[in-house]
Amino acid sequence: MPDVIVIGGGVIGLSIAWELAGHGLTVRVLEQGAIGQESSWAGAGMLPPGPVANARTSESRLRGATHQLWPEWAQSLASLSGMDIGYRRCGGLEVRFGDAGEPSDLSSEIAAVRAEGLVVETGDPAEFRRRFPMLGPELSAAFFLPDFCQVRNPRYLQALQIGCRLRGVELVAGAPVRQIDLSDGRIESVQAGENVHRAAEFVIAGGAWSGELLGQIGFRASIEPMKGQIVLLRATPSPFQSVIQVGLRYLVPRDDGRILIGSTEERAGFDKRNTAQAIGDLIQFARRVVPSLKDAQFEKCWAGLRPYAATGQPYLGRLPQLANVCVAAGHFRCGLHLSPITAVLIRQILLRQPVSLPEECL
Ligand SMILES: Cc1cc2nc3c(=O)[nH]c(=O)nc-3n(C[C@H](O)[C@H](O)[C@H](O)COP(=O)(O)OP(=O)(O)OC[C@H]3O[C@@H](n4cnc5c(N)ncnc54)[C@H](O)[C@@H]3O)c2cc1C
Incomplete structure (x- = not known):
């Protein structure tokens, strides 16, 4: 025993x-x-x-x-x-594009990460577009967390x-x-x-x-299942190396050129099927954040059930x-x-x- x-x-x-x-x-x-x-x-x-x-x-x-x-x-x-x-200190960008329905600045988020004592790099959108030229032209705010990691x-x-x-x-x-x-x-x-x-x-x-x-x-x-859908693209070479987050949605680049685009939050019981609506929205989101991804290959998509408490x-x-x-x-x-x-x-x-x-x- x-x-x-x-x-x-x-x-x-x-x-x-x-x-x-x-x-x-x-x-x-x-x-x-x-x-x-x-x-x-x-x-x-x-x-x-x-x-x-x-x-x-x-x-x-x-x-x-x-x-x-x-x-x-x-x-x-x-x-x-x-x-x-694949444990890497890849850094993480938080960005905003100031679209309808989305706040266009990040001042309260920057204040919150500073209050936590985290290392954060800030600057105006033009500076960030020079440093990260893959970001879309409508960028309205950004900050960078160098200690952001991935696995x-x-x-x-x-x-x-x-x-x-x-x-x-x-x-x-x-x-x-x-x-x-x-x-x-x-x-x-x-x-x-x-x-x-x-x-x-x-x-x-x-x-x-x-x-x-x-x-x-x-x-x-x-505790209940909260479905999250993900799209996997491949772009070689990858146009960026850091995680990019826009609120709850994100792009995560892997070393081999794969890029994960996530995700949704859906109450769908234990149903893990992908939907055309969610996959279409995620691809559109990724193209707005990094326009050059229009040429990336679609590899696959999937969904998982997060344990939501x-x-x-x-x-x-x-x-x-x-x-x-x-x-x-x-x-x-x-x-x-x-x-x-x-x-x-x-x-x-x-x-x-x-x-x-x-x-x-x-
Ligand atoms: C799209 C998506 C993106 C995510 N991104 C991130 C991220 O970037 N960073 C992060 O930290 N987290 C992320 N998460 C969340 C993370 O994946 C979950 O919080 C984590 O996997 C929970 O782990 P777990 O072991 O509790 O659950 P699970 O991985 O679901 O494992 C639970 C296991 O228990 C088994 N089980 C259940 N009931 C029984 C039973 N009666 N008998 C035997 N076995 C049983 C199940 O079959 C299952 O294999 C993401 C999740 C999703 C879906």
């Missing part, structure tokens, strides 16, 4: 398993489908910087703490797995799987947990297919499906009413970025170590 069973083999479940196994625990991951193929695969891999000392909210504390963990996390994973996971999430997930296996984690695909048996205020066992699994501790990391899993054990968590922050930590259950779910738009800090916090909680962030983050 393993020390810990993790339910859910996305980036959150795999990161927790890798971290726990690195601290001497035996771990089994139960995944209903294929490992690392849901939201974590579908994401864009943006890793925005966060404050080290000036964090004022739980969100910014988590963002700052995880951003500090990333370089070492990526390094140890890359050296253990032998893979380049190639499909590779990150592969590396986590290799790292987990090398640390002895059992990764069980095709194991949908449909029944959870309780006894004496604890999870006694879970049933996945024909098999019954027991462990001393259980971690629920089921992404957008976590609300349903938690409901089975009497915990009401408002109505509370505005992920559920992290022990469940109050059951002695041996932790939850790590509801990371919405930032689960890839928050995966290292989530794994560290869950390890600290399970091993009864001092927890490195204040209680309001849990």
Whole structure:
């Protein structure tokens, strides 16, 4: 019997398993489908910087703490797995084009990143167009965050799987947990297919499906799927190397000339189909931000289900009413970025170590 069973083999479940196994625990991951193929695969891999000392909210504390963990996390994973996971300090541009319905300036955003103590480069639109000549002519405001990073999430997930296996984690695909048996205020066992699994501790990391899993054990968590569609283009050489964001939409350039364009936020249940409307809008958006993309090749498109938590922050930590259950779910738009800090916090909680962030983050 393993020390810990993790339910859910996305980036959150795999990161927790890798971290726990690195601290001497035996771990089994139960995944209903294929490992690392849901939201974590579908994401864009943006890793925005966060404050080290000036964090004022739980969100910014988590963002700052995880951003500090990333370089070492990526390094140890890359050296253990032998893979380049595409972790890069690529920088990030935030831009506006002042179209109807969109604010044309960024002064309040610049004030907010300055208040967090982040390194930010500002200037007028003409200066930014000289520095980043690929940007469209209607540019009305911009700033640059040099500490913005990215990771190639499909590779990150592969590396986590290799790292987990090398640390002895059992990764069980095709194991949908449909029944959870309780006894004496604890999870006694879970049933996945024909098999019954027991462990001393259980971690629920089921992404957008976590609300349903938690409901089975009497915990009401408002976690629901929020569909996000992505278009993949290829332009060689890539006309830019930094992430470009326009509010919630973005372009993420990879080293090999691929460019991800995202994304939508849609309440569509567990439907992951792409729609002509969304894909058309994303391509139009990309051409307005970087007009030369009109010549880029269309490679493919996909959609993923972000685990949206109505509370505005992920559920992290022990469940109050059951002695041996932790939850790590509801990371919405930032689960890839928050995966290292989530794994560290869950390890600290399970091993009864001092927890490195204040209680309001849990
Ligand atoms: C379009 C898009 C763009 C994104 N961009 C970014 C980004 O740039 N940066 C960032 O940080 N984040 C981004 N995200 C968000 C990020 O992908 C998610 O927050 C993260 O993947 C959540 O990880 P997870 O492991 O909780 O969920 P998932 O990856 O969905 O994994 C949960 C797993 O649990 C399994 N599971 C569920 N129920 C059961 C069960 N009963 N039994 C067994 N297994 C079960 C599921 O099959 C699934 O594999 C993006 C997401 C999308 C969709």
